[in-house]
Amino acid sequence: MSLDLFGNSPEGVEAVRAVSPPVASPKPEAGQQALDFDSPVPADGVDGLSAWRRERIRETEALARRYGLPLGHPAQVELKSGIRLEGILLLADEALITPQVRYHDVMLRIGSVAFRTAEIESCVRRDIPWAGGE
Numbered sequence: 001m002s003l004d005l006f007g008n009s010p011e012g013v014e015a016v017r018a019v020s021p022p023v024a025s026p027k028p029e030a031g032q033q034a035l036d037f038d039s040p041v042p043a044d045g046v047d048g049l050s051a052w053r054r055e056r057i058r059e060t061e062a063l064a065r066r067y068g069l070p071l072g073h074p075a076q077v078e079l080k081s082g083i084r085l086e087g088i089l090l091l092a093d094e095a096l097i098t099p100q101v102r103y104h105d106v107m108l109r110i111g112s113v114a115f116r117t118a119e120i121e122s123c124v125r126r127d128i129p130w131a132g133g134e
Contacts, residue, residue, distance in 0.1 A: 060091060067103050067117065070125035077110060078121045085110040086126065 064071040075089040092107035092114040104118040 063091075063106070067106065069106075069108070069117070069123065071108075074126040075110070076122075076124045076126055077108075077115075078123075079115060079119045080121045081119070085113055085115075087111050089123070 060071055063069070070089055071091065073089060074087065077085045077089065079085070087110040090109050092109040104116065106117045107114055108117060108120075109115070
């Protein structure tokens with residue numbers, strides 16, 4: 001009599017199936033986006049990743065408009081601590097844009113320096129010429 005340690009016999013496979021619950025794919029929570037990796041590329045040639053990137057750009061632009069932030073542009077930011085930063089103003093974490101995000105919770109960065117919007121004393125976009133003749 002041989003001992004089948006790996007369950008390769010028909011009886012072993014059926015026993016494992018009987019004991020193991022079926023694996024269900026997790027459902028996204030309310031408001032959570034889900035990626036469908038099994039869908040074919042649509043006729044317009046836009047794949048899911050490209051569509052996701054376009055949506056992220058739209059969300060970032062909407063956030064910038066809502067809060068008056070020059071995201072993606074050269075800016076000078078003075079923090080309440082007195083630190084002055086100059087460079088391209090970006091979101092510190094691109095993945096965390098939600099419709100419920102509050103102004104004081106938004107994390108930004110210039111270069112490698114990250115800060116919350118609550119820390120900003122002033123923020124000026126630097127790539128628009130001043131009307132006074134700068």
